[in-house]
Amino acid sequence: MLSRYLAISANQTLNGNTEIHVPFNLVAGWCLEAEALPPSHRAGKLVALRLLCEATAAQAQGPGAPSACNGRPHLAHLQLYQRALHHGLTGEDRSVVDVLVEHAAPRYxxxxxEGYSLLLLDFVHASTVVLNSSDCGPSCPRTAAVTFLGSLLALPDGLMNAPMLQPYPHQYNTVSCPDLKEHVLNIVVRVCRREGAAAARCAGACALAAHCCHLLASRTACPRLPSYVTCLLQMLMVHRFYHRLKN
Incomplete structure (x- = not known):
């Protein structure tokens, strides 16, 4: 081990074995402390939040994760991680919201x-903020926001009755939201009809189509199912008409 560190200090090769793992708790601690950085260090704060999301996801992957990331995150870290997500997703800094939606929401x-259902309202709120913005540039995570909303539709209905934090920063009041799926469905349908970003619109169509398939396969009574199917058919017609114009 000593020879390896000496080789590093001398800028020498390590015979091909150059994989070095930084302890997860050390990296996570730095990233969590970066939440308190002043506005003058915003770029560093955003990088730290991105690294925090990616490191936590890698740590939670279980047996398929790299050798240094093969265990579930410690409960103490999860509490701090979810606290940072709650503050960032519900805060007024759009840059922080964009980073968390892009790097935490799709795999959340x-x-x-443990306790992931507490932040469902926070992520829905942040995704709505992203989709309601006029920014359709590549830096705006509109596709990630729609991907999260579509994934939420696949959750069991009973989970919507679980306690969730209200999307207010630095407050920890919980509510249940049994109508959350209906609210998310309305957003997804609106995305299919009006979204300007093509990738996000396609993600919305996939989410709505998967939800329709679930309703049909489970024979669940849904008065709005015909309108969902009509929305998808209209998207196909517009797409076909657009390609005819191009040709």
Whole structure:
């Protein structure tokens, strides 16, 4: 081990074995402390938040993760991580919201971290903020926002009755939201009809189509199912008409 560190200090090769793992708790601690950085260090704060999301996801991947990331995150870290997400997703800094929606939202539900349902309203709120903005540039995570909303539609209905934090920064009041799926469905349908970013619109169409398939397969009564199918058919017609014009 000593020879490896000496080789590093001398800028020498390590015979091909150059994989060095920084302890997760050390990196996570730095990233969590970066939340308190002043506005003059915004760029560093955003990088730290991105690294925090990616490191936590890697740590939570379980047996398929790299050798240094093969365990679930410690409960103490999860509490601090979810606190940072709550503050960032519900705060007024759009740059922070964009980073968290892009790098935390798409995999948040699949990781199923302990207590993840507490932040469902926060992520829905942040995704709505992103989609309601007029920014359709590549830096705006509109596709990630729609991807999260579509994934939420696949959750069990009973989970919507679980306690969730209200999307207010630095407040920790919980509510249940049994109508959350209906609210998300309205957003997804609006995305399919009006979204300007093509990738986000396609993600919305995939989410709505998957939801329709679930309703049909489970024979669930849904008065709005015909309107969902009509929305998808209209998207196909517009797409076909657009390609005819191009040709």
């Amino acid at each position: 539900l699949s990781l199923a971290l």
